[in-house]
Amino acid sequence: MPTARKRARSYDPAKTRAAVFAQLGNVREAVRGLDEERLGLPTRLGEWTVRELVAHIGMAVTAVLRAAARPAPPKQDVRLVDWTFATAANSAAIDDYTRRLAAERPDLDGFLAETEDGLRALLAEHPAGRLLETNAGAMPLDDYLVTRTVELVVHTDDLNAAVPDLAVPYDRQALAATTRLLADALAVKAPGGSTEVRVPPYAVVQCVEGPRHTRGTPPNVVETDPLTWIRLATGRLTWADAVAGAQVSASGERADLGGLLPLLG
The missing domain is CATH 3.30.1050.40 (Nonspecific Lipid-transfer Protein; Chain A)
Structure with a gap:
């Protein structure tokens, strides 16, 4: 895995949390207006339809809940930027989970509402420094939330590409965090x-x-x-x-x- 010697960029936990909720809210508002025809449209993500894409967006946020449900690891063993290079290894499992979730949760607005409520409850309970065992390794909760802005912004862009008239907006802070993390990843690579x-x-x-x-x-x-x-x-x-x-x-x-x-x- 690539390594870096420069001091890691810091992210304001309060701004990151607000960005996650803002972008999730933007997606949820757009999804409410999607009929079955548009939910069945193809996306640029292989065989996924818009329905599966939206399910995956919710799944990316519930990953925080699943990680928090596991015992906290004893120490941090990866940096935030390392997450960027670990995602491809989990693509097959992510695809399978996404397809099952899309089939099991046809009410996407309800699913996203539950996701938002669950995350709010979790963040009210856990401090920013709480360690999570993620797919990339052990990292602090609010570092992992920065990766959720990446998931939300990238897949919002996928959603806009699949349904051009949807025009889901991008939260400024979420867009900024995503841009910065991916730029830092280039400097590491x-x-x-x-x-x-x-x-x-x-x-x-x-x-x-x-x-x-x-x-x-x-x-x-x-x-x-x-x-x-x-x-x-x-x-x-x-x-x-x-x-x-x-x-x-x-x-x-x-x-x-x-x-x-x-x-x-």
Whole structure:
């Protein structure tokens, strides 16, 4: 697994908790208006329909409840950014669970309402530093909640792609946390200081081995918007297509990130 030496970015627990509820609320509001026809639409996630996608969004949040129901591990053994590199290993189990959940919980609004209520009750009871045993390893509760913003934002984007007229909004704090965590993951995967990746207004990271930039304009610069960055980092958009479509600007001989993406499976 990739390792990093830089000090980990910190996230405000109160803002993270608010972001999770805000984005979950945005999804729930949109799902209320979906009829059976639109719930049956295909998505860009393999064979999943919109129904299964929504079930998975709820499942991603209930993962916090399932983790909290297990005994707290004795110590933290992974950093927040490590979660990014651990998700692909669980894809088969996630797919199976999602399909079963979608079949067992046809009332998606009711399921999401229960999910929200359960999470509120859990967070009222547990402090931010409570350790959870997650699929990536043992980490603090509020670090794991940052990963839930990633799940919510990424799959909100999947939902908007599947049902274009839905236009589910993105909570600003959730979008910011997602952008930052995925940018930090790139810096971990390709440590160095030769290339500056800018995702205004949320993140700037240095990465890629080579001559380190110290002042003035960096020789290698990549810049894009948050949603484009998230799509690149999660494999929803290829580097070549993003460059060809002018969705990302890249200058310098070390500014081609195509071989480093995606980051999240």
